[in-house]
Amino acid sequence: MMAAGYKRPESLQKRITGYCPGCMHGQVNKLIAELLDEFGLREKTIGVLPIGCGTLSMMNFNFDLVIATHGRAPAVATGVKRSAPDRFVFTYQGDGDLAAIGLSEIMHCANRGENVTVIFVNNSIYGMTGGQLAPTTLVGQKSTTTVQGRNPKEVGYPMKMCELISQLQAPRYVVRRALDSVPNVIQAKQALKKAFQNQLDGKGFSFVELLSNCPTNWGLSQSESLEWMRANTMKYFPIGDFRNEEAAL
């Protein structure tokens, strides 16, 4: 069977992104845009962007956006969705935004079971600010604030957000996927599709964590960064479904 063709999605502006070459933030933008096109949701969508590299998506997406203050995207999305329930609302957050300064907002949004979709891009470092230690930085991984590598005796262990959120009762769909290879990108898109469908069906809170790379701050080439992800990030953060229920509560 011949595969279908491919066109750049309408939900993306026709311009170059602000991301570094080979950064999988662009991939996440692309997958979201493809799905919004496929669902025919572009005119009904309000995306809530974070502070960090994710903010650059504002130059890339071709639909309505709000940029929340640092870490507060799930709270803003709650307000948007409750005041305009007919809109499709998602947040797009990095690990510094979601797992550090925004930890309270994400946990309570998940705990309330808000009918929004949270897309969590985990590249295990602060990208935009220059490669500082993030809550998700791996043990031994070097950052500009842990030049000898992360030492758990000083700064603790990396936080596993899917595992934390799946302890709550309300979330309906909590999964982790990776963006290191063609098959995994396809699986990531399927997970996002399911999360989007959950919101359209009014099923409640969906959380999709996407393991990503940061060639610039990891100090690796684009292809090396994907190999490093497979050898390190994906070992500590296993991909899988942590909550995938047809009926919660």
Place this chain on the structure above:
Amino acid sequence: MPVISVLKECCKSCQLCVPVCKQGVLAVGAETNAKGYNAVVPQEGKKCVGCRACVTICPEAALELEV
């Protein structure tokens, strides 16, 4: 026959598409785009089989496939 085209001004020359193409269709080109990146170009004489690997891995949606 499937044909790959490159949106030259969107390509950042990250080259992730080059190794995933088992047919060797894509290679880094000699010309730079407006942002200074050497966009990839489909190679003469190489046959695209429409497997979608390159359009899937491209983080910039800079590749389009016509079947």
